[in-house]
Amino acid sequence: MTVDWAHVYRTTFEDLVRFLYRKVWDADRAHDLAQEAFVRGLNETPDHPRAWLFTVAGNLARDEARAAERRKRHLVLIKTEAELRPVPNPAEELDRSEQVRAVRRALESLTERDRDVLLLWDAGLNYEEIAAETGLAGSAIGTTLARARKRLVAAYEAQEERHAAHQ
Amino acid sequence: MPHINDGTLHAYLDGALPLPGMMSVEEVEGHAASCEACRNALEEERALRARAGVVLGQANPEIHRPEFAAIQASAARRRTHRVVRMRRIQGLAAAAVLVTVVGVSAVLRDRGYAPAPAVTEIATGAADARAPAAEGSQATGRATEQTAGASEATQATAPATAPARAPTPPTVALRAPEPVGSDSDRAAEAVTADRLDVAATGAGDVVQPAAPMLRPAPEREMAARMREQAAVRTADRAEAPIEIIWQDLVGSVSGFALAESKVGGVAAGVSPATEATEWRPATPEAAAQHLGQPVPIVPQASVVGYEVGTIGTAAAVRIGQRLPDGTPIALVVWSALTMEGLAEAVTERTAGSGMVVVFGRGLGVMASGRLPAEELEQLAGAALRSGG
Numbered sequence: 001m002t003v004d005w006a007h008v009y010r011t012t013f014e015d016l017v018r019f020l021y022r023k024v025w026d027a028d029r030a031h032d033l034a035q036e037a038f039v040r041g042l043n044e045t046p047d048h049p050r051a052w053l054f055t056v057a058g059n060l061a062r063d064e065a066r067a068a069e070r071r072k073r074h075l076v077l078i079k080t081e082a083e084l085r086p087v088p089n090p091a092e093e094l095d096r097s098e099q100v101r102a103v104r105r106a107l108e109s110l111t112e113r114d115r116d117v118l119l120l121w122d123a124g125l126n127y128e129e130i131a132a133e134t135g136l137a138g139s140a141i142g143t144t145l146a147r148a149r150k151r152l153v154a155a156y157e158a159q160e161e162r163h164a165a166h167q
Numbered sequence: 168m169p170h171i172n173d174g175t176l177h178a179y180l181d182g183a184l185p186l187p188g189m190m191s192v193e194e195v196e197g198h199a200a201s202c203e204a205c206r207n208a209l210e211e212e213r214a215l216r217a218r219a220g221v222v223l224g225q226a227n228p229e230i231h232r233p234e235f236a237a238i239q240a241s242a243a244r245r246r247t248h249r250v251v252r253m254r255r256i257q258g259l260a261a262a263a264v265l266v267t268v269v270g271v272s273a274v275l276r277d278r279g280y281a282p283a284p285a286v287t288e289i290a291t292g293a294a295d296a297r298a299p300a301a302e303g304s305q306a307t308g309r310a311t312e313q314t315a316g317a318s319e320a321t322q323a324t325a326p327a328t329a330p331a332r333a334p335t336p337p338t339v340a341l342r343a344p345e346p347v348g349s350d351s352d353r354a355a356e357a358v359t360a361d362r363l364d365v366a367a368t369g370a371g372d373v374v375q376p377a378a379p380m381l382r383p384a385p386e387r388e389m390a391a392r393m394r395e396q397a398a399v400r401t402a403d404r405a406e407a408p409i410e411i412i413w414q415d416l417v418g419s420v421s422g423f424a425l426a427e428s429k430v431g432g433v434a435a436g437v438s439p440a441t442e443a444t445e446w447r448p449a450t451p452e453a454a455a456q457h458l459g460q461p462v463p464i465v466p467q468a469s470v471v472g473y474e475v476g477t478i479g480t481a482a483a484v485r486i487g488q489r490l491p492d493g494t495p496i497a498l499v500v501w502s503a504l505t506m507e508g509l510a511e512a513v514t515e516r517t518a519g520s521g522m523v524v525v526f527g528r529g530l531g532v533m534a535s536g537r538l539p540a541e542e543l544e545q546l547a548g549a550a551l552r553s554g555g
Contacts, residue, residue, distance in 0.1 A: 005235075005239075006235050009232075009235050009238065010235070013230075013232045014230050014232065017228060017230045018227060018228065018230070021226070021227075021228040022223070022226055027228035027229060028526055028527055028528070028529060030228060031230070031231065031528075031529040032529055035233065035238060035241070035502065035529065038238045038242075039238055039241045039242045039245055040242075040245075041242075042238065042239060042242035043242055043245060043246055099225045099226070100225065100226045102225075103222060103223065103225050103226035104226065106222065107226075118219075118223075121181070122220070122223050126183065127178065127181070127183040127186065138183075138186050138187065139174070139178075139186050139187060139188045139189050140174070141174075141178070141183070142173075142174035142175060142176075142177040142178030142181070142183065142186075142189075143172070143173060143174030143177075144174075145174075145177050145181070146173035146174055146176070146177040146212065146215075147173075148219075149177070149215050149216060149218075149219035150215060152219050152222055152223070153215060153218050153219050153222060156222045
């Protein structure tokens with residue numbers, strides 16, 4: 001069986017970067033890891049390429065977390081693009097950063113299982129693919145998603161309320 | 168009938184029904200039509216689902232999708248490296264077999280047993296192994312074939328009917344096996360790749376008619392090999408915009424050789440140089456195609472020329488530029504898959520030569536030149552922001 005990787009790449013790359021970004025919270029690293037997943041994929045012929053890519057990407061993101069501490073040493077010497085990039089509108093940029101931090105904190109308030117299911121769904125995987133990826137029964141995905149969405153929204157809105165109270 | 172649970176409502180809203188053990192779409196809709204509580208619950212969950220989507224959408228990164236060709240090129244290089252690594256492991260295994268055979272032969276001789284076949288025969292067996300008559304030595308021959316690597320070419324050119332010289336001493340050069348997993352692995356891999364290339368062309372010859380020869384330290388070997396190739400490369404690239412002065416190798420870190428470079432004939436500090444890479448002059452368009460996206464260049468600086476090659480498994484482009492005051496700089500841009508290797512190289516900058524790396528757009532940009540590190544950093548950052 002051959003895989004039309006060009007098609008998979010066109011239709012999945014953005015989803016994969018978004019999925020990875022919400023795991024590593026660094027856009028450049030998310031791009032790098034997504035590319036790495038595809039480079040590995042091109043040397044394989046998985047039955048379900050899209051699901052396979054997300055599995056590999058999830059593993060890469062986990063490895064990434066482990067390597068994060070080690071890489072911090074290099075950050076002393078290497079300026080990231082974020083530091084070099086001109087800030088078009090500081091206030092706007094600050095708002096955007098705060099929003100991302102709020103989403104990150106809200107996601108981190110979920111259990112790992114709930115977070116994975118939610119991110120996989122948001123990345124475009126269907127219930128069957130999410131079930132295969134997480135080991136949950138297909139019929140349990142809806143319940144997990146319902147709980148994850150409730151907690152995400154509740155955690156995010158709680159932060160908004162706290163933020164409003166401070167202003 | 169009991170009310171519809173949240174999980175089923177979300178599965179319905181997500182278009183995931185039917186699922187085994189759950190209500191069908193018709194059942195959900197039929198029930199909601201006749202049950203006000205479930206109808207309200209459905210609307211609440213619909214709003215919750217939409218709200219969750221909005222929340223997540225606030226953490227969307229800007230996405231740049233590189234050309235698929237760049238990914239394909241990286242994958243192809245990865246395949247090649249895998250083969251090289253496998254051959255290297257096989258080579259080490261064969262070296263161990265060879266050393267064992269020599270050792271056992273020596274011990275047997277010392278103890279007065281009949282002389283064992285000379286190693287030359289075993290090595291020749293590699294070539295003979297392909298002949299049906301040499302059945303007995305096939306296994307050893309196949310193993311030796313890997314060890315000998317380049318020597319196979321030499322063996323193959325020798326007459327297949329050469330008389331056996333059993334009593335003569337061994338004439339195969341022994342290479343001390345290199346420890347697997349050392350810091351110099353990647354450098355050695357590059358050397359191995361090169362060695363295989365040489366073997367493939369029949370130009371290599373590692374068989375020496377003397378006592379065992381120990382392998383030099385990988386960095387020294389790399390330097391030696393670079394010097395050997397320097398004359399050829401210099402002649403090839405007489406008109407090349409960026410000249411890596413291989414003779415002035417200033418170090419090797421994480422498998423990346425660092426050499427003095429010139430841009431348009433003017434010294435421009437250190438540049439990374441990988442032995443396995445043959446940089447080729449290219450047009451701006453070809454360089455962009457090779458990299459899979461526009462090539463970052465320093466704005467307001469004239470371009471002397473582009474070259475394309477690889478660093479590790481990543482597509483890379485080298486750009487020679489001149490600043491308005493004439494100062495030459497060299498940029499090396501690569502797909503940042505090999506970030507960690509080069510990041511480590513950066514930590515060991517060569518004193519007196521500026522070399523700075525910045526990352527962005529899924530690329531690494533290394534700027535080198537005889538300028539303060541801060542200025543190089545700004546130039547590399549400006550190149551990244553230039554968008555090509």
